Amino acid sequence: MMRRALLFGGLLLMATALGLAAYNMADGMRAAREAERVLLELSARMDESPDGESFLELSGSGLLSTEVDGNEYIGVLEIPALGRRLPVAGEWSYAALKTAPCRYTGTASGGDLIVAAHNYPAHFGGVGKLVTGDRVTFTDLSGVRYDYQVVTTEQLSGTDVNKMQSGDWALTLFTCTIGGKARVTVRCARVEDGES
DSSP states (O other), X not given: OHHHHHHHHHHHHHHHHHHHHHHHHHHHHHHHHHHHHXXXXXXXXXXXXXXXXXXXEOTTSSOXXXXXXXXXXXXXXXXGGGTEEEEEESSOOHHHHTTSOEEEEOOTTTTOEEEEXXXXXXXXXXXXXXXXXXXXEEEXXXXXXXXXXXXXXXXXXXXXXXXXXXXXXSEEEEEEOTTSSEEEEXXXXXXXXXOO
């Protein structure tokens, strides 16, 4: 009798793990589709309004933004080494993170932009594989392009907000590790176009 109960318990745990894995895969694919759809809309708006006249200021931040499906977006982030081109929401929330990376704090023009995203394969999954010298760009809605180069990658405690915001980094990208106990954190310095 005990053997049957253990077998049943083991099968139940395996089924639960498979169900959770299937849910996570489906959620990641949904997020990739949503981000691509938002990116297309955002790119079209940026092309139509190169001077930014159709955009509004994001709640006192000085950043231009435009609303797509209830979220405000401030620009496009590109990570060529990972083949990623993603919209960036102006303010982070759990709901916005389900669609795209989000500005956690700071600005590109202020030289202190911090961007958070889920570790979905099509979002920030794999950012921990970036190496020193990899390029990252952020283009705001007015078309200003900010070029960055990866300097270091570190892992921080999931609750260490002060350390996340510390240092003189022009751009920080971060995401959860699997299980969410830590944050993979990529620190970047600004480079002028043509610098290596």
